[in-house]
Amino acid sequence: MKQFLVDWIRGFDWRKILPGAVVWVMYVVLYFIFISALGMFVAMFLGKFDMTKEQIAHSIPIIGQFMIFYSPPSGNHYFMLVSTAILTSSAWLFSTRLKMCTSSILRRKMFFGFVVLTGAVVYNVFASNFLKPITYDKVMLLDTFVTGNNRKYVHVGALHLLGTTLIMIPEIITYMFLNWLLGAYRQDKVIQDWFADYKFEWKYLARFGEEMAMKFPDITLALEALSRVPIVMMGVTRQLGTFLIGPPGSGKTSLKILKVVRQDLEHMQKMINAFPQLVKQYGLNTPEFLKELGKHLIGMVVIEPSKDLCDKSYSLAKEHGIPDKLIVYLDPSNRDTPGINTMIGPIEQVAETITAVLDGMSEVSNEFFRQACRTVLKQYIYLLKFLKKNECTLLDLDQMYQDPRFTKNMVEEVRGKVPEQEEIKRMPRDMQIYWMLVSRTIRWFDNDGLEEEKDREGMLQKFTSGEYKGQIKIKDKQTEFTRQTRNLLADLITNPYLARILTGKNAVDLDKLMAKGGILLCNTDNGLLGNVSDAFGKLVLMSVQNAVFRRKGDEDTRPLIAVDVDEFYDYMNAPFLKLAGQGRKYKIAIMVACQSLSQFKVKFDEAFVDAMIGTIRNYIVYGGVGQYDAKKLVPIFGTHVVEEVSIRENYTPESAANPSFSYGQTITREEKELVTEDEIMFNKFKFSYIRLVIEGSTAKAVKGEGDFVDMGNSKKWKKALKPAAVKEFMRYWQDDDDIVYTFDMNWIDSSGEFVDPNTKDPSADLEMQIQNGRLAPIFEEMEKPEDYMDRFVSLSLSETKDEMDVTVLVDVERIREDEIEKEPLPRASQIAYGKRVPGETRTVEGENTKTMKKSEDSLPHAPSKSESPSIQVQEMKSTPVTKIEQSPSNDVVNFSSLFGSIQSKAPVPQVNKPEVNEIVNDQKEIEADVLQVQEEPAIPEPVVMDKKQRRLEHLKDVGIDASSKNFLKQVFKITKDTE
Structure with a gap:
C-alpha cells in the first residue's frame, strides 16, 4: 500500500499542478475573508458592533457558517487588513502567470475584480471601525444630552442613521475611486494593453506557473x-x-x-x-x-x-x-x-548538395558555363548513384571526371541492368520512374557526354597497354565546360587534411x-x-x-x-x-x-x-x-x-495695467x-x-x-547520469536491426514511403509489389548464383530417346529440406536484366526480330501419404527444329511456391519408362491449356488443409480441372471414389 501511494504521488506532474493549487488556495482563503468581512459590514450597518460569531451565524443561517474569519466589528482588525492586502496582491500577481487565469480578458477581469472587491470590503470594515469613535459614537452621545420637551425633536433612529452615514464615508470614497478606475480603463488604450499582457516577473519565482516549463528542452x-x-x-x-x-x-x-x-x-x-x-x-x-x-x-x-x-x-x-x-x-x-561520406542519401538530394557546394566555390561569372557545369555534375552524380548507390564516394566522382573510359564502363554496366520496355511497363509506378531516369541519364551520356576517340582517318583508337588494354579510347565532350568543376573536385580531394575526412571510413x-x-x-x-x-x-x-x-x-x-x-x-x-x-x-x-x-x-x-x-x-x-x-x-x-x-x-508684469498669470x-x-x-x-x-x-x-x-x-x-554533471540507464539506452542505440530510421536504397534512391522489410506483411516486400502490379501473369527471370540450391535446373525431354532414367531427373529437381534455408523473396536488385536464357532462338519476320519463348510448367508427381515429392518442369525454349535438345539454364526462377513449398524430406518415387512417355504425351495435351500461370505470394491460408488438397485448390484457381487429364489423375492419384 505504501509503495502504491508513493507511485501514485510520483505520477502527478507537480510542476504543472502545484502553481494552480497555490493560486486556488489563495482565492479560497480570500473567499472566506470576503464572506467574513461582509458579515462584519452587515453587523456595523445594523449598529451591532459587538455581535459575536454565533449571533451572526444565527442571524444568517447558511452564509454565516462560512464566516470563519469573522470577529466583532468593534475589535482590532490591523492584522486582518495587512494580511488581506498581502494575500490579495499575491493572489492576483501569481494569477497573471497562470494560463487558466489569463487565457481571456474576461478571466483576467474576474480574478482581478474579486481581489479588488475583497480588499475593498476589508478596508472599509477597518476604516469604518476606525471612524466610529469620532463619528457614530459622537452622534449617539447627542441622545443623552437632549432632555425634557426637546426629546420629541430628536429621535434615536435618526441619530443612528446619521452616525451610520458618517461611518460610510470610506465606502463612498471607495466607490468613487473604483468608478474612476473603471472609466480610465475604458478610455485609455495603453491601460487596456497593459492589463491584457501584464505578467508578474520576479527572480525568485523562476518559472512558476508556466505550463510549458521544461515540457520541451528549454x-x-x-x-x-x-x-x-x-x-x-x-x-x-x-x-x-x-x-x-x-x-x-x-x-x-x-x-x-x-x-x-x-x-x-x-x-x-x-x-x-x-x-x-x-x-x-x-x-x-x-x-x-x-x-x-x-x-x-x-x-x-x-x-x-x-x-x-x-x-x-x-x-x-x-x-x-x-x-x-x-x-x-x-x-x-x-x-x-x-x-x-557526403555522397550518402537520395540521388536528388546528393546531386543538389554537391552541385550547390561546388557552384558556391566557383568563380565563373558566365551563366552559360555555370549551368553547363551544374548539368554535367548532376548527370555524373546520377550515374554514380545508380550504379553504386550509397557505396560511392567523392573519389569515384573525381575519377569519373579524370578518366572518361572509366565513366564509359560505368555507363555500359548500368545499361546492362536496364530491363526490357515491356518488363518496365509491368512494374509499379515508382520503379517505372526510376528506370526512366536511368534511361535518360544513359541517353545523355550517349548524346552529349561521351564519344569514341578516332584518328584522322576515322578509325577508332584503342588502348595498347594498361588496365584498359584493347578497349576503345573515350573522350569527354564537355571537357572545355567542366574544367572548373574538375579543378574544384581536385582541390577537395588533394588537400591532405581534408582527405583524412572525405576519404576515410564513414x-x-x-x-x-x-x-x-x-x-x-x-x-x-x-x-x-x-x-x-x-x-x-x-x-x-x-x-x-x-x-x-x-x-x-x-x-x-x-x-x-x-x-x-x-x-x-x-x-x-x-x-x-x-x-x-x-x-x-x-x-x-x-x-x-x-x-x-x-x-x-x-x-x-x-x-x-x-x-x-x-x-x-x-x-x-x-x-x-x-x-x-x-x-x-x-x-x-x-x-x-x-x-x-x-x-x-x-x-504679464505687475507694472502693466492689467497684470495676469x-x-x-x-x-x-x-x-x-x-x-x-x-x-x-x-x-x-x-x-x-x-x-x-x-x-x-x-x-x-x-x-x-x-x-x-x-x-x-x-563531477556534478557526471553524477547526473544513471549507469543502468546509459547501458539500456546504448543497447537500444547500437541495435541496427531496428531500421525504422533508415530509408530504402535497395532499388530506388529516394526516401519515399517507408516500407519496413522486417514486417510480416507480404505486400511490404518489393518483389511481391512488382508481381501484384503486373498487368500480365508473366514470370520474372531471377539471377541466382551457381551454388544457390533453391533454383531450377533445366528439364528437357528428348523425343528421340525412348529410354530415360527419370529417377536421375527427379533427383536433380528435388530439393531436400536440410539443404535449403527459407529466405525472403528476392529484391529488385537481384533481377537479372538484359540477359538471355541459353537455348532461346530468334525468328526474323520482315525487319523485326522477335524472341520466341515458350514456357511449360509441370505439376508435381503424385504424393502418397508417406511421401510428398514434387516434379517441376522448367521453362523451355523452343526451336524450329523438331528435335528438342537439353540445354542447361542458370538464369531461371524457381516457381515451386505455386504448388506450395516443400516442407519435409521424402523419398523419391520410382517412375517406370511407360510413365515417362505418358508424361510427355500429357504435357503436349495440356500445353494449350496451361500457357501462363501467375505466381502468387505465399500467404498462409486461414483454413488448414493437407498438401494434396492445397495443390488441387491452386490448380482450380488457375482454371485446371485435375480430374480431366490422365496425367493429373496419376499425379494426384485421383480415383472414381475421390472424384
Missing part, C-alpha cells in the same frame, strides 16, 4: 538587465530559429553558443535517464513511446570554422558522461579523425543521429584547410539539412535535434531558409551566429536579407554592430508609447522605437538585446546580461 539565455529575471527560450520557441549577431569579440561563442551546448548536454542526460522508464511504461517504439520521446532532445550538431568551440564542446560532452560511441568529432588536425550516420540521437562536431579549421574550409562546412551543413528532411514521423513523434553553427556566413546557402522556415515541423532547434547582416547583402542581395529576417524569428544582438544592422533591427525590436508633458506659463499643461503620447540605433551599436560588453517568440507571439525586445558557463561542475 534554455536560459541571460538575465534581464533590470529585474534580474532569467530570460528563457522555450523548447517550442527554439524550433523557430535563433539568430546571434555580433562583431568579433562580442561574446557570441563564450557567452551564448557554449552555454547553449552545455544546457543541451544536460537535456541529453535527462533523455537517457528517462529512457528505461519510457520503455517500461509504453513499450519500445510504440506510438506512445515515440510521442513521449519526442519531448526530449536526443542529438546535437555543432559546426564552426575554428577549433575553440568544438574542442570545448567535446570536453563538455565528456564531462557530462556522454558515451564515446555517441560522439563523432570531424577534426582535420587529428590524423585519427573519423570520416564522413563514421557519420545522420539518419541514425536524427532518429536515435548522437553528437556531431565539425571543425572546418580555416588554418589547415584554407579556401576549401567553407566548402567542407557547407557539405556537412547541407548533408545535415537533407537528413533533417528525411526524418520519419511527425511533429509529435520526432525528438528535438539542436543545430548550432558559428560564423554562419561561411556556410550559408539559399536552401537554408527552407530549413529555417520548416524547423518546427521537423523538430530542429537551429541557432546560427554571424558578425553582420551586411555580409549576406554582399553575398546575396537585400531581398534575401529581408527574407532571412522574416524567416528566423528569435534574435540576440550584441553591441558593436554596424549602422546597416542597426537600421534593419530597430523596427523588429518593437515600439512603446512615450508620454511627453509640456508646460506653458503666461504672465496663466498656467497650462499638455500631455502628448507618441509611439517610438523601443531601442534606438545608438543603443544597439554602443551596447556594453556582456549585454545584448533579445527578441523571442513567447507562446506563439513575438514579444518585444528586452535587454539581457549574459554570464559565462561554469566549467567547474564536471
Whole structure:
C-alpha cells in the first residue's frame, strides 16, 4: 500500500499542478475573508458592533457558517487588513502567470475584480471601525444630552442613521475611486494593453506557473538587465530559429553558443535517464513511446570554422558522461579523425548538395558555363548513384571526371541492368520512374557526354597497354565546360587534411543521429584547410539539412535535434531558409551566429536579407554592430508609447495695467522605437538585446546580461547520469536491426514511403509489389548464383530417346529440406536484366526480330501419404527444329511456391519408362491449356488443409480441372471414389 501511494504521488506532474493549487488556495482563503468581512459590514450597518460569531451565524443561517474569519466589528482588525492586502496582491500577481487565469480578458477581469472587491470590503470594515469613535459614537452621545420637551425633536433612529452615514464615508470614497478606475480603463488604450499582457516577473519565482516549463528542452539565455529575471527560450520557441549577431569579440561563442551546448548536454542526460522508464511504461517504439520521446532532445550538431568551440564542446560532452560511441568529432588536425561520406542519401538530394557546394566555390561569372557545369555534375552524380548507390564516394566522382573510359564502363554496366520496355511497363509506378531516369541519364551520356576517340582517318583508337588494354579510347565532350568543376573536385580531394575526412571510413550516420540521437562536431579549421574550409562546412551543413528532411514521423513523434553553427556566413546557402522556415515541423532547434547582416547583402542581395529576417524569428544582438544592422533591427525590436508633458506659463508684469498669470499643461503620447540605433551599436560588453517568440507571439525586445558557463561542475554533471540507464539506452542505440530510421536504397534512391522489410506483411516486400502490379501473369527471370540450391535446373525431354532414367531427373529437381534455408523473396536488385536464357532462338519476320519463348510448367508427381515429392518442369525454349535438345539454364526462377513449398524430406518415387512417355504425351495435351500461370505470394491460408488438397485448390484457381487429364489423375492419384 505504501509503495502504491508513493507511485501514485510520483505520477502527478507537480510542476504543472502545484502553481494552480497555490493560486486556488489563495482565492479560497480570500473567499472566506470576503464572506467574513461582509458579515462584519452587515453587523456595523445594523449598529451591532459587538455581535459575536454565533449571533451572526444565527442571524444568517447558511452564509454565516462560512464566516470563519469573522470577529466583532468593534475589535482590532490591523492584522486582518495587512494580511488581506498581502494575500490579495499575491493572489492576483501569481494569477497573471497562470494560463487558466489569463487565457481571456474576461478571466483576467474576474480574478482581478474579486481581489479588488475583497480588499475593498476589508478596508472599509477597518476604516469604518476606525471612524466610529469620532463619528457614530459622537452622534449617539447627542441622545443623552437632549432632555425634557426637546426629546420629541430628536429621535434615536435618526441619530443612528446619521452616525451610520458618517461611518460610510470610506465606502463612498471607495466607490468613487473604483468608478474612476473603471472609466480610465475604458478610455485609455495603453491601460487596456497593459492589463491584457501584464505578467508578474520576479527572480525568485523562476518559472512558476508556466505550463510549458521544461515540457520541451528549454534554455536560459541571460538575465534581464533590470529585474534580474532569467530570460528563457522555450523548447517550442527554439524550433523557430535563433539568430546571434555580433562583431568579433562580442561574446557570441563564450557567452551564448557554449552555454547553449552545455544546457543541451544536460537535456541529453535527462533523455537517457528517462529512457528505461519510457520503455517500461509504453513499450519500445510504440506510438506512445515515440510521442513521449519526442519531448526530449536526443542529438546535437555543432559546426564552426575554428577549433575553440568544438574542442570545448567535446570536453563538455565528456564531462557530462556522454558515451564515446555517441560522439563523432570531424577534426582535420587529428590524423585519427573519423570520416564522413557526403555522397550518402537520395540521388536528388546528393546531386543538389554537391552541385550547390561546388557552384558556391566557383568563380565563373558566365551563366552559360555555370549551368553547363551544374548539368554535367548532376548527370555524373546520377550515374554514380545508380550504379553504386550509397557505396560511392567523392573519389569515384573525381575519377569519373579524370578518366572518361572509366565513366564509359560505368555507363555500359548500368545499361546492362536496364530491363526490357515491356518488363518496365509491368512494374509499379515508382520503379517505372526510376528506370526512366536511368534511361535518360544513359541517353545523355550517349548524346552529349561521351564519344569514341578516332584518328584522322576515322578509325577508332584503342588502348595498347594498361588496365584498359584493347578497349576503345573515350573522350569527354564537355571537357572545355567542366574544367572548373574538375579543378574544384581536385582541390577537395588533394588537400591532405581534408582527405583524412572525405576519404576515410564513414563514421557519420545522420539518419541514425536524427532518429536515435548522437553528437556531431565539425571543425572546418580555416588554418589547415584554407579556401576549401567553407566548402567542407557547407557539405556537412547541407548533408545535415537533407537528413533533417528525411526524418520519419511527425511533429509529435520526432525528438528535438539542436543545430548550432558559428560564423554562419561561411556556410550559408539559399536552401537554408527552407530549413529555417520548416524547423518546427521537423523538430530542429537551429541557432546560427554571424558578425553582420551586411555580409549576406554582399553575398546575396537585400531581398534575401529581408527574407532571412522574416524567416528566423528569435534574435540576440550584441553591441558593436554596424549602422546597416542597426537600421534593419530597430523596427523588429518593437515600439512603446512615450508620454511627453509640456508646460506653458503666461504672465504679464505687475507694472502693466492689467497684470495676469496663466498656467497650462499638455500631455502628448507618441509611439517610438523601443531601442534606438545608438543603443544597439554602443551596447556594453556582456549585454545584448533579445527578441523571442513567447507562446506563439513575438514579444518585444528586452535587454539581457549574459554570464559565462561554469566549467567547474564536471563531477556534478557526471553524477547526473544513471549507469543502468546509459547501458539500456546504448543497447537500444547500437541495435541496427531496428531500421525504422533508415530509408530504402535497395532499388530506388529516394526516401519515399517507408516500407519496413522486417514486417510480416507480404505486400511490404518489393518483389511481391512488382508481381501484384503486373498487368500480365508473366514470370520474372531471377539471377541466382551457381551454388544457390533453391533454383531450377533445366528439364528437357528428348523425343528421340525412348529410354530415360527419370529417377536421375527427379533427383536433380528435388530439393531436400536440410539443404535449403527459407529466405525472403528476392529484391529488385537481384533481377537479372538484359540477359538471355541459353537455348532461346530468334525468328526474323520482315525487319523485326522477335524472341520466341515458350514456357511449360509441370505439376508435381503424385504424393502418397508417406511421401510428398514434387516434379517441376522448367521453362523451355523452343526451336524450329523438331528435335528438342537439353540445354542447361542458370538464369531461371524457381516457381515451386505455386504448388506450395516443400516442407519435409521424402523419398523419391520410382517412375517406370511407360510413365515417362505418358508424361510427355500429357504435357503436349495440356500445353494449350496451361500457357501462363501467375505466381502468387505465399500467404498462409486461414483454413488448414493437407498438401494434396492445397495443390488441387491452386490448380482450380488457375482454371485446371485435375480430374480431366490422365496425367493429373496419376499425379494426384485421383480415383472414381475421390472424384
